[in-house]
Amino acid sequence: MLSRAVVVAAALVAFAPQAHAGDARSEAKEQVEFGIKVAQNGLWKEAAYRWQKAVEIDPTYAAAWNNLAVAFEQQGNFEKAREAYEKAVELDPKNLLLRQNYDLFKEINDRTKRRRDR
Amino acid sequence: MTARSAVAIVSRLSNPVSCLVLGLGLLAGASACTSFYEIPIETPIQPKMDVSMFQRVLIAGFIGGGTEDVDANLETVRLLRSQLRTKSSLRVIEAEVMQLADIAKERARGEASPPPTPGGAADGPQAQEQDPTRIRNEKDLERYQSIFSDVAFWKQKGEEYQGPLIITGTVLFSPLSTAGYVPVEREYFDQLGRRRVIQQRVYQERKGFTLQPKLIYIDGRTGATLYSETLREEILYNAQQNTPALSSYFELMDKLIPSFLNTLSTQKIRGTRMLVK
Numbered sequence: 001m002l003s004r005a006v007v008v009a010a011a012l013v014a015f016a017p018q019a020h021a022g023d024a025r026s027e028a029k030e031q032v033e034f035g036i037k038v039a040q041n042g043l044w045k046e047a048a049y050r051w052q053k054a055v056e057i058d059p060t061y062a063a064a065w066n067n068l069a070v071a072f073e074q075q076g077n078f079e080k081a082r083e084a085y086e087k088a089v090e091l092d093p094k095n096l097l098l099r100q101n102y103d104l105f106k107e108i109n110d111r112t113k114r115r116r117d118r
Numbered sequence: 119m120t121a122r123s124a125v126a127i128v129s130r131l132s133n134p135v136s137c138l139v140l141g142l143g144l145l146a147g148a149s150a151c152t153s154f155y156e157i158p159i160e161t162p163i164q165p166k167m168d169v170s171m172f173q174r175v176l177i178a179g180f181i182g183g184g185t186e187d188v189d190a191n192l193e194t195v196r197l198l199r200s201q202l203r204t205k206s207s208l209r210v211i212e213a214e215v216m217q218l219a220d221i222a223k224e225r226a227r228g229e230a231s232p233p234p235t236p237g238g239a240a241d242g243p244q245a246q247e248q249d250p251t252r253i254r255n256e257k258d259l260e261r262y263q264s265i266f267s268d269v270a271f272w273k274q275k276g277e278e279y280q281g282p283l284i285i286t287g288t289v290l291f292s293p294l295s296t297a298g299y300v301p302v303e304r305e306y307f308d309q310l311g312r313r314r315v316i317q318q319r320v321y322q323e324r325k326g327f328t329l330q331p332k333l334i335y336i337d338g339r340t341g342a343t344l345y346s347e348t349l350r351e352e353i354l355y356n357a358q359q360n361t362p363a364l365s366s367y368f369e370l371m372d373k374l375i376p377s378f379l380n381t382l383s384t385q386k387i388r389g390t391r392m393l394v395k
Protein backbone atom coordinates (compact mmCIF):
# COMPACT_ATOMS: atom_id res chain seq x y z
CA MET A 1 0.00 0.00 0.00
CA LEU A 2 2.79 2.34 1.04
CA SER A 3 4.93 1.45 -1.97
CA ARG A 4 1.94 2.15 -4.22
CA ALA A 5 1.52 5.58 -2.69
CA VAL A 6 5.23 6.28 -3.16
CA VAL A 7 5.02 5.29 -6.82
CA VAL A 8 2.02 7.56 -7.37
CA ALA A 9 3.71 10.42 -5.57
CA ALA A 10 6.90 9.92 -7.59
CA ALA A 11 4.91 9.87 -10.80
CA LEU A 12 3.14 13.08 -9.82
CA VAL A 13 6.45 14.77 -9.05
CA ALA A 14 8.02 13.51 -12.29
CA PHE A 15 5.18 14.64 -14.55
CA ALA A 16 4.14 17.79 -12.70
CA PRO A 17 6.36 20.28 -14.64
CA GLN A 18 5.35 18.81 -18.01
CA ALA A 19 1.69 18.85 -17.06
CA HIS A 20 2.09 22.43 -15.93
CA ALA A 21 3.81 23.34 -19.22
CA GLY A 22 1.02 21.66 -21.15
CA ASP A 23 -1.57 23.57 -19.13
CA ALA A 24 0.24 26.83 -19.72
CA ARG A 25 0.29 26.25 -23.47
CA SER A 26 -3.37 25.29 -23.65
CA GLU A 27 -4.30 28.25 -21.47
CA ALA A 28 -2.20 30.54 -23.66
CA LYS A 29 -3.73 28.99 -26.75
CA GLU A 30 -7.19 29.87 -25.50
CA GLN A 31 -6.10 33.49 -25.18
CA VAL A 32 -4.54 33.38 -28.65
CA GLU A 33 -7.67 31.96 -30.23
CA PHE A 34 -9.88 34.51 -28.55
CA GLY A 35 -7.48 37.25 -29.65
CA ILE A 36 -7.73 36.08 -33.27
CA LYS A 37 -11.52 36.17 -33.11
CA VAL A 38 -11.66 39.71 -31.78
CA ALA A 39 -8.94 40.91 -34.17
CA GLN A 40 -11.01 39.61 -37.07
CA ASN A 41 -13.77 41.90 -35.82
CA GLY A 42 -11.40 44.85 -35.70
CA LEU A 43 -11.02 44.93 -31.90
CA TRP A 44 -7.25 45.22 -31.92
CA LYS A 45 -6.83 46.56 -28.38
CA GLU A 46 -8.64 43.60 -26.92
CA ALA A 47 -6.69 41.26 -29.20
CA ALA A 48 -3.39 42.80 -28.07
CA TYR A 49 -4.46 42.40 -24.44
CA ARG A 50 -5.23 38.70 -25.02
CA TRP A 51 -1.95 38.01 -26.81
CA GLN A 52 -0.02 39.91 -24.16
CA LYS A 53 -1.65 37.65 -21.59
CA ALA A 54 -0.77 34.59 -23.70
CA VAL A 55 2.94 35.45 -23.78
CA GLU A 56 2.88 36.07 -20.04
CA ILE A 57 1.34 32.64 -19.47
CA ASP A 58 3.67 30.91 -21.93
CA PRO A 59 6.69 33.01 -22.96
CA THR A 60 7.88 30.25 -25.33
CA TYR A 61 4.74 30.44 -27.52
CA ALA A 62 6.03 31.83 -30.83
CA ALA A 63 2.57 32.25 -32.40
CA ALA A 64 1.43 34.44 -29.50
CA TRP A 65 4.50 36.68 -29.91
CA ASN A 66 3.82 36.89 -33.64
CA ASN A 67 0.19 37.90 -33.15
CA LEU A 68 1.17 40.40 -30.49
CA ALA A 69 3.67 41.92 -32.93
CA VAL A 70 0.93 42.24 -35.57
CA ALA A 71 -1.29 44.04 -33.04
CA PHE A 72 1.53 46.43 -32.11
CA GLU A 73 2.15 47.10 -35.79
CA GLN A 74 -1.53 47.84 -36.38
CA GLN A 75 -1.39 50.32 -33.48
CA GLY A 76 1.73 52.02 -34.87
CA ASN A 77 3.93 50.88 -31.99
CA PHE A 78 6.91 49.87 -34.12
CA GLU A 79 9.51 49.40 -31.39
CA LYS A 80 7.36 46.93 -29.48
CA ALA A 81 6.34 45.25 -32.74
CA ARG A 82 9.98 44.71 -33.67
CA GLU A 83 10.78 43.22 -30.27
CA ALA A 84 7.80 40.87 -30.44
CA TYR A 85 8.56 39.78 -34.03
CA GLU A 86 12.19 39.12 -33.09
CA LYS A 87 11.08 37.02 -30.16
CA ALA A 88 8.67 35.03 -32.38
CA VAL A 89 11.31 34.36 -35.04
CA GLU A 90 13.86 33.45 -32.38
CA LEU A 91 11.50 30.91 -30.82
CA ASP A 92 10.42 29.36 -34.13
CA PRO A 93 13.05 30.19 -36.76
CA LYS A 94 11.74 27.67 -39.29
CA ASN A 95 8.21 29.05 -39.39
CA LEU A 96 7.86 30.79 -42.75
CA LEU A 97 4.66 32.62 -41.78
CA LEU A 98 6.37 34.36 -38.90
CA ARG A 99 9.37 35.18 -41.08
CA GLN A 100 7.11 36.59 -43.81
CA ASN A 101 5.28 38.84 -41.33
CA TYR A 102 8.59 40.07 -39.93
CA ASP A 103 9.98 40.79 -43.41
CA LEU A 104 6.88 42.78 -44.38
CA PHE A 105 7.09 44.74 -41.14
CA LYS A 106 10.77 45.49 -41.65
CA GLU A 107 10.13 46.72 -45.18
CA ILE A 108 7.59 49.31 -43.97
CA ASN A 109 9.54 50.24 -40.87
CA ASP A 110 12.83 50.68 -42.71
CA ARG A 111 11.17 52.75 -45.43
CA THR A 112 9.62 55.02 -42.81
CA LYS A 113 12.93 55.36 -40.99
CA ARG A 114 14.78 56.21 -44.20
CA ARG A 115 12.27 58.98 -44.94
CA ARG A 116 12.61 60.33 -41.43
CA ASP A 117 16.41 60.36 -41.62
CA ARG A 118 16.40 62.25 -44.90
CA MET B 119 -12.37 25.15 -45.38
CA THR B 120 -13.78 24.34 -41.96
CA ALA B 121 -14.26 20.97 -40.28
CA ARG B 122 -18.03 21.38 -40.69
CA SER B 123 -17.80 21.78 -44.48
CA ALA B 124 -15.46 18.78 -44.64
CA VAL B 125 -18.05 16.67 -42.83
CA ALA B 126 -20.78 17.94 -45.16
CA ILE B 127 -18.81 16.84 -48.25
CA VAL B 128 -18.11 13.41 -46.78
CA SER B 129 -21.75 12.83 -45.82
CA ARG B 130 -22.77 13.05 -49.52
CA LEU B 131 -20.61 10.03 -50.45
CA SER B 132 -22.16 6.56 -50.46
CA ASN B 133 -19.01 4.32 -50.51
CA PRO B 134 -17.87 3.91 -46.87
CA VAL B 135 -14.17 3.35 -47.70
CA SER B 136 -13.83 6.36 -49.99
CA CYS B 137 -15.89 8.25 -47.46
CA LEU B 138 -13.44 7.41 -44.70
CA VAL B 139 -10.32 8.18 -46.76
CA LEU B 140 -11.68 11.43 -48.13
CA GLY B 141 -13.04 12.40 -44.75
CA LEU B 142 -9.71 11.95 -43.03
CA GLY B 143 -7.96 13.86 -45.78
CA LEU B 144 -10.40 16.74 -45.70
CA LEU B 145 -10.34 16.96 -41.93
CA ALA B 146 -6.57 16.91 -41.90
CA GLY B 147 -6.57 19.65 -44.54
CA ALA B 148 -9.16 21.65 -42.66
CA SER B 149 -7.24 21.44 -39.39
CA ALA B 150 -4.06 22.46 -41.21
CA CYS B 151 -5.85 25.42 -42.81
CA THR B 152 -7.27 26.71 -39.55
CA SER B 153 -3.84 27.08 -37.91
CA PHE B 154 -3.32 30.50 -39.48
CA TYR B 155 -5.50 33.39 -40.64
CA GLU B 156 -4.68 36.12 -43.10
CA ILE B 157 -5.87 39.43 -41.74
CA PRO B 158 -5.86 42.92 -43.29
CA ILE B 159 -4.02 45.54 -41.27
CA GLU B 160 -3.54 49.28 -41.60
CA THR B 161 -0.17 50.40 -40.32
CA PRO B 162 -0.31 54.05 -39.23
CA ILE B 163 2.74 56.07 -40.21
CA GLN B 164 3.23 59.12 -38.02
CA PRO B 165 3.54 62.50 -39.79
CA LYS B 166 7.04 63.79 -40.41
CA MET B 167 6.12 67.25 -39.15
CA ASP B 168 4.11 68.55 -36.22
CA VAL B 169 1.63 71.00 -37.75
CA SER B 170 -0.67 71.22 -34.74
CA MET B 171 0.10 74.94 -34.36
CA PHE B 172 -1.35 75.71 -37.81
CA GLN B 173 -4.97 75.75 -38.84
CA ARG B 174 -4.39 76.92 -42.38
CA VAL B 175 -1.99 76.15 -45.18
CA LEU B 176 -0.89 78.25 -48.14
CA ILE B 177 0.51 76.39 -51.13
CA ALA B 178 2.25 79.49 -52.35
CA GLY B 179 3.89 78.47 -55.59
CA PHE B 180 6.96 76.71 -56.94
CA ILE B 181 9.90 77.48 -59.14
CA GLY B 182 9.19 75.15 -62.02
CA GLY B 183 11.69 73.89 -64.55
CA GLY B 184 12.33 71.27 -67.18
CA THR B 185 9.97 70.72 -70.08
CA GLU B 186 7.80 73.59 -71.25
CA ASP B 187 4.93 71.23 -72.10
CA VAL B 188 3.69 71.36 -68.50
CA ASP B 189 3.40 74.38 -66.25
CA ALA B 190 4.99 72.60 -63.28
CA ASN B 191 4.24 75.48 -60.92
CA LEU B 192 0.54 75.77 -61.69
CA GLU B 193 -0.14 72.03 -61.90
CA THR B 194 1.71 71.30 -58.66
CA VAL B 195 -0.12 74.02 -56.76
CA ARG B 196 -3.49 72.81 -58.06
CA LEU B 197 -2.77 69.18 -57.28
CA LEU B 198 -1.38 69.72 -53.78
CA ARG B 199 -4.23 72.04 -52.86
CA SER B 200 -6.85 69.54 -53.99
CA GLN B 201 -5.10 66.74 -52.08
CA LEU B 202 -4.93 68.75 -48.86
CA ARG B 203 -8.54 69.87 -49.19
CA THR B 204 -9.74 66.26 -48.92
CA LYS B 205 -6.97 64.50 -47.01
CA SER B 206 -5.86 66.96 -44.34
CA SER B 207 -7.43 68.80 -41.45
CA LEU B 208 -5.68 72.02 -42.49
CA ARG B 209 -7.80 74.62 -44.26
CA VAL B 210 -6.39 75.40 -47.69
CA ILE B 211 -6.05 79.10 -48.55
CA GLU B 212 -7.32 79.79 -52.06
CA ALA B 213 -4.88 82.46 -53.09
CA GLU B 214 -3.48 83.42 -56.46
CA VAL B 215 -0.57 81.17 -57.44
CA MET B 216 2.73 82.98 -56.93
CA GLN B 217 4.97 83.18 -59.99
CA LEU B 218 7.95 82.43 -57.83
CA ALA B 219 10.35 81.95 -60.74
CA ASP B 220 9.63 85.50 -61.98
CA ILE B 221 10.05 86.90 -58.46
CA ALA B 222 13.33 85.03 -58.04
CA LYS B 223 14.54 86.20 -61.45
CA GLU B 224 13.74 89.80 -60.58
CA ARG B 225 15.64 89.44 -57.35
CA ALA B 226 18.58 87.84 -59.16
CA ARG B 227 18.66 90.77 -61.60
CA GLY B 228 18.56 93.21 -58.69
CA GLU B 229 21.58 91.59 -57.14
CA ALA B 230 25.08 92.39 -58.32
CA SER B 231 25.62 88.99 -59.94
CA PRO B 232 25.18 88.65 -63.71
CA PRO B 233 21.84 87.23 -64.97
CA PRO B 234 21.58 83.46 -64.88
CA THR B 235 22.41 81.43 -67.94
CA PRO B 236 21.07 77.98 -68.86
CA GLY B 237 23.21 75.12 -67.56
CA GLY B 238 26.13 77.45 -67.11
CA ALA B 239 26.69 77.75 -70.91
CA ALA B 240 26.74 81.49 -71.43
CA ASP B 241 28.62 81.71 -74.69
CA GLY B 242 27.87 80.65 -78.23
CA PRO B 243 25.14 81.49 -80.74
CA GLN B 244 22.86 78.70 -79.49
CA ALA B 245 22.78 80.18 -76.00
CA GLN B 246 21.91 83.56 -77.52
CA GLU B 247 18.86 82.12 -79.28
CA GLN B 248 17.52 80.41 -76.16
CA ASP B 249 15.85 82.16 -73.28
CA PRO B 250 18.76 82.73 -70.91
CA THR B 251 16.53 82.61 -67.85
CA ARG B 252 14.85 79.32 -68.68
CA ILE B 253 15.29 76.63 -66.02
CA ARG B 254 16.30 73.33 -67.54
CA ASN B 255 18.11 71.42 -64.84
CA GLU B 256 19.11 71.32 -61.20
CA LYS B 257 22.05 73.60 -61.84
CA ASP B 258 19.75 76.30 -63.21
CA LEU B 259 17.48 75.89 -60.20
CA GLU B 260 20.30 76.38 -57.75
CA ARG B 261 20.58 80.00 -58.80
CA TYR B 262 17.15 80.74 -57.36
CA GLN B 263 17.42 78.80 -54.09
CA SER B 264 18.26 81.90 -52.05
CA ILE B 265 14.61 83.02 -52.13
CA PHE B 266 13.65 80.14 -49.84
CA SER B 267 16.00 81.25 -47.08
CA ASP B 268 14.78 84.87 -47.24
CA VAL B 269 13.04 84.97 -43.86
CA ALA B 270 11.78 88.55 -44.30
CA PHE B 271 10.15 87.73 -47.65
CA TRP B 272 8.25 84.72 -46.27
CA LYS B 273 7.32 86.48 -43.05
CA GLN B 274 5.76 89.25 -45.12
CA LYS B 275 3.86 86.69 -47.21
CA GLY B 276 2.74 84.98 -44.01
CA GLU B 277 1.43 88.25 -42.57
CA GLU B 278 -0.75 88.73 -45.66
CA TYR B 279 -2.55 85.48 -44.78
CA GLN B 280 -2.42 85.62 -40.94
CA GLY B 281 0.55 83.30 -40.42
CA PRO B 282 -0.34 80.00 -42.09
CA LEU B 283 1.94 77.10 -42.88
CA ILE B 284 3.49 77.96 -46.25
CA ILE B 285 4.45 75.25 -48.70
CA THR B 286 6.75 76.18 -51.54
CA GLY B 287 9.85 74.82 -53.29
CA THR B 288 11.01 73.77 -56.72
CA VAL B 289 9.61 71.30 -59.25
CA LEU B 290 11.78 69.94 -62.01
CA PHE B 291 9.89 67.94 -64.63
CA SER B 292 12.30 66.91 -67.36
CA PRO B 293 12.26 64.60 -70.36
CA LEU B 294 14.38 61.51 -70.05
CA SER B 295 15.62 59.08 -72.63
CA THR B 296 17.65 55.97 -72.26
CA ALA B 297 18.59 52.84 -74.17
CA GLY B 298 19.60 49.43 -72.96
CA TYR B 299 18.60 45.85 -72.41
CA VAL B 300 15.26 45.38 -70.67
CA PRO B 301 13.56 42.12 -69.62
CA VAL B 302 10.48 41.22 -71.67
CA GLU B 303 8.19 38.22 -71.64
CA ARG B 304 7.70 36.40 -74.95
CA GLU B 305 5.02 33.78 -75.42
CA TYR B 306 5.18 30.85 -77.81
CA PHE B 307 3.44 27.53 -78.35
CA ASP B 308 5.43 24.31 -78.08
CA GLN B 309 5.06 21.21 -80.27
CA LEU B 310 2.12 20.01 -78.21
CA GLY B 311 0.36 23.33 -78.62
CA ARG B 312 0.90 24.44 -75.03
CA ARG B 313 1.41 28.11 -74.31
CA ARG B 314 4.82 28.90 -72.90
CA VAL B 315 6.27 32.17 -71.66
CA ILE B 316 9.97 32.87 -71.63
CA GLN B 317 11.95 35.80 -70.24
CA GLN B 318 14.19 37.55 -72.72
CA ARG B 319 16.38 40.59 -72.61
CA VAL B 320 15.97 42.88 -75.59
CA TYR B 321 17.62 46.12 -76.52
CA GLN B 322 15.14 48.97 -76.35
CA GLU B 323 15.16 52.70 -76.70
CA ARG B 324 12.96 54.25 -74.08
CA LYS B 325 11.84 57.73 -73.25
CA GLY B 326 9.89 59.27 -70.45
CA PHE B 327 10.09 61.86 -67.73
CA THR B 328 11.67 62.49 -64.38
CA LEU B 329 9.91 64.48 -61.69
CA GLN B 330 11.88 65.96 -58.85
CA PRO B 331 10.01 68.24 -56.47
CA LYS B 332 11.74 69.84 -53.53
CA LEU B 333 9.07 70.73 -50.98
CA ILE B 334 9.86 73.43 -48.44
CA TYR B 335 7.63 74.02 -45.42
CA ILE B 336 7.83 77.53 -43.98
CA ASP B 337 6.36 78.95 -40.78
CA GLY B 338 4.27 81.88 -42.01
CA ARG B 339 4.56 83.60 -38.62
CA THR B 340 8.35 83.77 -38.61
CA GLY B 341 9.39 83.09 -42.20
CA ALA B 342 11.70 80.29 -41.05
CA THR B 343 11.98 76.98 -42.84
CA LEU B 344 10.55 74.17 -40.72
CA TYR B 345 11.24 71.21 -42.94
CA SER B 346 12.21 70.37 -46.49
CA GLU B 347 12.46 67.21 -48.53
CA THR B 348 13.39 66.29 -52.06
CA LEU B 349 11.42 63.55 -53.78
CA ARG B 350 12.18 61.89 -57.09
CA GLU B 351 10.34 59.59 -59.46
CA GLU B 352 10.85 58.65 -63.08
CA ILE B 353 8.90 56.83 -65.71
CA LEU B 354 10.01 55.32 -68.99
CA TYR B 355 7.99 54.14 -71.97
CA ASN B 356 8.83 52.41 -75.20
CA ALA B 357 10.24 55.05 -77.57
CA GLN B 358 7.37 54.44 -80.03
CA GLN B 359 4.74 55.17 -77.39
CA ASN B 360 3.49 58.73 -77.47
CA THR B 361 2.46 59.69 -73.95
CA PRO B 362 1.46 63.30 -73.29
CA ALA B 363 3.71 65.10 -70.83
CA LEU B 364 0.79 66.11 -68.62
CA SER B 365 -0.42 62.54 -68.10
CA SER B 366 3.13 61.46 -67.24
CA TYR B 367 3.30 64.33 -64.76
CA PHE B 368 0.14 63.11 -63.00
CA GLU B 369 1.33 59.50 -63.11
CA LEU B 370 4.53 60.48 -61.35
CA MET B 371 2.79 62.78 -58.90
CA ASP B 372 0.45 59.93 -57.93
CA LYS B 373 3.49 58.06 -56.64
CA LEU B 374 4.80 61.04 -54.68
CA ILE B 375 1.56 62.27 -53.13
CA PRO B 376 1.50 59.71 -50.24
CA SER B 377 4.90 60.91 -49.09
CA PHE B 378 3.78 64.54 -49.30
CA LEU B 379 0.61 63.84 -47.32
CA ASN B 380 2.56 61.89 -44.72
CA THR B 381 4.59 65.01 -43.97
CA LEU B 382 1.49 66.71 -42.61
CA SER B 383 -0.79 63.93 -41.43
CA THR B 384 -0.82 60.30 -40.37
CA GLN B 385 -1.08 57.97 -43.33
CA LYS B 386 -2.09 54.34 -43.25
CA ILE B 387 -0.34 51.64 -45.21
CA ARG B 388 -2.65 48.78 -46.03
CA GLY B 389 -1.33 45.23 -45.97
CA THR B 390 -2.00 41.74 -44.68
CA ARG B 391 -0.39 39.68 -41.96
CA MET B 392 -0.74 36.11 -40.77
CA LEU B 393 -2.22 35.43 -37.35
CA VAL B 394 -1.08 32.04 -36.11
CA LYS B 395 -2.58 29.69 -33.51
